[in-house]
Amino acid sequence: MAVNIVILGAKGRMGNTLANMTLADDELNLVGACERKGNADGMVYEDCEVSDCLEDLLPKVPGAVVIDFTAPESSVATAKLAARFGNPVVIGTTGINKEQVAELEESAKKAPIFWAPNMSVGVNVLLSFMPKLVEALGEDYDIEVVETHHKMKKDSPSGTALKLAQCLAEARGWEYDDVKKHCRDGIIGERPKKEIGVQTLRGGDVVGDHTMYFFGPGERIEVTHRASTRDTFAAGALRAAKWMSTQKPGKLYAMADMF
Structure with missing residues (x-):
């Protein structure tokens, strides 16, 4: 029916x-x-x-x-x-x-x-396995999230970026509100170890891109999801x-x- x-x-x-x-x-x-x-x-x-x-x-x-x-x-x-x-x-x-x-x-x-x-099915699959990647890499890897959307989007950071960042913080055993950094400007000093940055880009007609970065000693891992259509x-x-x-x-x- x-x-x-x-x-x-x-x-x-x-x-x-x-x-x-x-x-x-x-x-x-x-x-x-x-x-x-x-x-x-x-x-x-x-x-x-x-x-x-x-x-x-x-x-x-x-x-x-x-x-x-x-x-x-x-x-x-x-x-x-x-x-x-x-x-x-x-x-x-x-x-x-x-x-x-x-x-x-x-x-x-x-x-x-x-x-x-x-x-997106793809984003939600990412949410299911990203904690395993965080656990496997360990705490020597700094976590950052960058999201890009069209210029008409009103909220920032995107709900997806926040959901991803919250998922990553939880995998570290952190309270997200205690470690989030949504903007950096001026003389901010060294990056704290216990921090997750979420940065926002806006322009054009981008449907939605999200990249999670894991910066480690001598290497970095990038996991990206791009939506090409609504x-x-x-x-x-x-x-x-x-x-x-x-x-x-x-x-x-x-x-x-x-x-």
């Missing part, structure tokens, strides 16, 4: 990609497309509810999985509405802070909620939506749960 899908921000770059890929997938039905207040004009999809108010839309599509790649405040609000109406939600929004994660976790007690700052994130989100259609409330789900 096909899974019903509602796309938030359907006129945006990611939303449009998600809508088109949903329409092309026989296992999915696009039943809802939602935009900001006053911005829904011009959206036309066959047999699909179009709205600029998710609160009005959800009662018309019971059980449909909502996919949200919008903004932190909007995604938190989406999760709260989902908790009210019982719709599963897949969130790919980046820049969500600790307080907002706590709000998502609260909503996840009442509706199936999934959140991943990066829906399709990879959309494919991950739609895969998650299919999976979430059968999940129960009770926890904030992540890519690791699906794998």
Whole structure:
């Protein structure tokens, strides 16, 4: 049986990609497309509810999985509405802070909620094996992360860079907030041994590049993931939506749960 899908921000770059890929997938039905207040004009999809108010839309599509790649405040609000109406939600929004994660976790007690700052299968495979590399190399290797995105991206560092850096810090047994260095400027002195730098580049139309550096005595190792199209994130989100259609409330789900 096909899974019903509602796309938030359907006129945006990611939303449009998600809508088109949903329409092309026989296992999915696009039943809802939602935009900001006053911005829904011009959206036309066959047999699909179009709205600029998710609160009005959800009662018309019971059980449909909502996919949200919008903004932190909007995604938190989406999760709260989902908790009210019982719709599963897949969130790919980046820049969500600790307080907002706590709000998502609260909503996840009442509706199936999934959140991943990066829906790429490749990135999530990296997250699964990078701790083994950190452990094997030992503490003589300094860890740095560099991320590059298009000039329209609003949050910095990227959610993926933060997730990778947090994963690497955890592998060292460190608390990330105690060792992070998101910017260097001026006379900063020698690099502390207990530090992970995360640097940001912005420009052009780069979809997303992330490189992890391991600087050791006499050598360095670079592990890079490059996204060449938003399709990879959309494919991950739609895969998650299919999976979430059968999940129960009770926890904030992540890519690791699906794998």
